[in-house]
Amino acid sequence: MSHLPVLIPVTLLFSAFIIPLAGFLKRDLAFAIALIGASLSFVFSALGLLAVIPGGELRYHLGGWIPPVGIEYALDVLSAFMATVVTFVGTLALLYSRRSILQEVPERFVPMYALAMLLLAGLAGIIVTADLFNLFVFLEIASISAYALMAVGDERGCVASFRYLILGSIAGSFYVLGVGFLYFSTGSLNMADVAQRLPNLHDSRAIVAAATLIFIALGLKMALFPLHLWLPDVYSYAPSAVT
Amino acid sequence: MNAAIADYNYLMTATLLVIGLYGMVGKRNLLKKVIGMNIFQTAIFLFFIQGATKPGATVPVWDARISGEAAGYINPLPHVLILTAIVVSVATTGVALALLLTIYRRYGSLEEGTILERMKQSS
Numbered sequence: 001m002s003h004l005p006v007l008i009p010v011t012l013l014f015s016a017f018i019i020p021l022a023g024f025l026k027r028d029l030a031f032a033i034a035l036i037g038a039s040l041s042f043v044f045s046a047l048g049l050l051a052v053i054p055g056g057e058l059r060y061h062l063g064g065w066i067p068p069v070g071i072e073y074a075l076d077v078l079s080a081f082m083a084t085v086v087t088f089v090g091t092l093a094l095l096y097s098r099r100s101i102l103q104e105v106p107e108r109f110v111p112m113y114a115l116a117m118l119l120l121a122g123l124a125g126i127i128v129t130a131d132l133f134n135l136f137v138f139l140e141i142a143s144i145s146a147y148a149l150m151a152v153g154d155e156r157g158c159v160a161s162f163r164y165l166i167l168g169s170i171a172g173s174f175y176v177l178g179v180g181f182l183y184f185s186t187g188s189l190n191m192a193d194v195a196q197r198l199p200n201l202h203d204s205r206a207i208v209a210a211a212t213l214i215f216i217a218l219g220l221k222m223a224l225f226p227l228h229l230w231l232p233d234v235y236s237y238a239p240s241a242v243t
Numbered sequence: 244m245n246a247a248i249a250d251y252n253y254l255m256t257a258t259l260l261v262i263g264l265y266g267m268v269g270k271r272n273l274l275k276k277v278i279g280m281n282i283f284q285t286a287i288f289l290f291f292i293q294g295a296t297k298p299g300a301t302v303p304v305w306d307a308r309i310s311g312e313a314a315g316y317i318n319p320l321p322h323v324l325i326l327t328a329i330v331v332s333v334a335t336t337g338v339a340l341a342l343l344l345t346i347y348r349r350y351g352s353l354e355e356g357t358i359l360e361r362m363k364q365s366s
Contacts, residue, residue: 133324140331147338151345156362158345165342166267169280169335173287176328180287183321184294 004048005060005073005128008083009138011041012121016114023110031098034113038094038120042087045124049080059130072190074130082127090120108152115152118145132179132189139175143168171220178213181206252293259286273346273353277339284332288325295321 015037023030052058057076065071075083094116101112122142129135147168150161183189185206186197198207263286266279295318301309302317309315343353350358 133327137327137331140335144331144334144338147342151342158342158349159358159362162273162339162342162346165335165339166276166280170264170267170283172331172335173283177287177290180291180294180321189320 002058004044005058005075007044008041008128009121009125011037012117012124016117016121019114019117020110027109030110030113034094034117037117038087038091042091045080045083045087048075049084052077052080071134072130073128075128079127083124086123112152115145115149119149130191132191136176136179140172143172167220171217174213175217178210178217181210256286256289271355273343277336281336288328291321291325
């Protein structure tokens with residue numbers, strides 16, 4: 001069994017944990033590790049993409065548990081492509097960010113990189129996971145590190161970031177609530193499994209409620225039209241490398 | 244109506260949800276928003292835990308008298324999920340409180356109106 005799907009987020013997570021330690025020794029070591037971690041994970045995503053392009057998909061069962069019971073990570077063409085794009089853009093942003101962070105917030109150099117890697121890990125995890133609740137966990141990893149990153153700038157950034165935090169946690173909670181409805185009506189958290197069982201339940205009101213809740217939640221997270229109020233503040237007050 | 248009385252626990256959870264949402268959206272004080280957030284999340288935890296119960300079932304720990312009969316145990320999965328969700332909620336609250344600390348040090352207030360006024364003055 002190929003380990004690629006799980007290696008993508010785990011490399012990022014692992015480097016996020018080493019960066020603060022390395023930062024104690026030498027500041028530039030933190031930058032080097034962040035860069036190595038991000039590019040390694042880019043290599044893994046690209047390898048994954050090459051492996052799935054001829055057809056088929058990579059599935060990884062965490063802890064060896066078979067899917068409806070255990071958590072599954074899956075790479076198909078779409079998710080492998082997304083993972084490649086995200087890790088590539090992340091690596092480029094890290095390269096560029098060094099100078100901009102040194103200019104704007106030099107005293108927070110090391111924590112910035114640890115948080116940026118956590119954010120990337122969250123995003124990569126959202127892409128590769130095939131489990132509804134695991135997606136929530138990665139969503140919150142990405143969100144919480146984003147709140148912290150946005151507050152690194154000045155104090156106005158803190159106010160904007162607090163507003164984002166309140167809306168973001170409403171969104172996260174709606175998502176879990178929707179997943180709860182889905183789980184209690186289908187009895188499964190695995191995406192493929194839920195998709196298989198949904199057609200039998202298409203007129204159930206719980207499913208409609210779940211779909212509505214999840215749609216509102218993801219709409220808030222990606223700032224879809226009526227739910228975009230948090231966005232302008234956050235972008236104007238956060239350090240430029242973060243945006 | 245009868246269903247509402249029989250499932251009154253879900254009604255209470257819904258009430259908690261609404262109280263929490265009101266606290267987050269309606270209150271002007273930032274600390275009260277954080278408290279509202281916690282109430283909101285607790286309501287969701289309760290919803291999951293209630294969904295795990297079955298009539299006549301016991302805690303999901305091996306019992307020789309019930310042995311392998313799945314109907315004899317309540318569903319342990321929602322409990323595990325909520326354990327994770329509680330950790331997430333604690334982390335969010337921690338970040339929120341840290342942000343509030345910085346905001347209070349800078350603006351000397353946690354009332355939204357006062358902060359906005361002082362932001363305008365300083366810029």
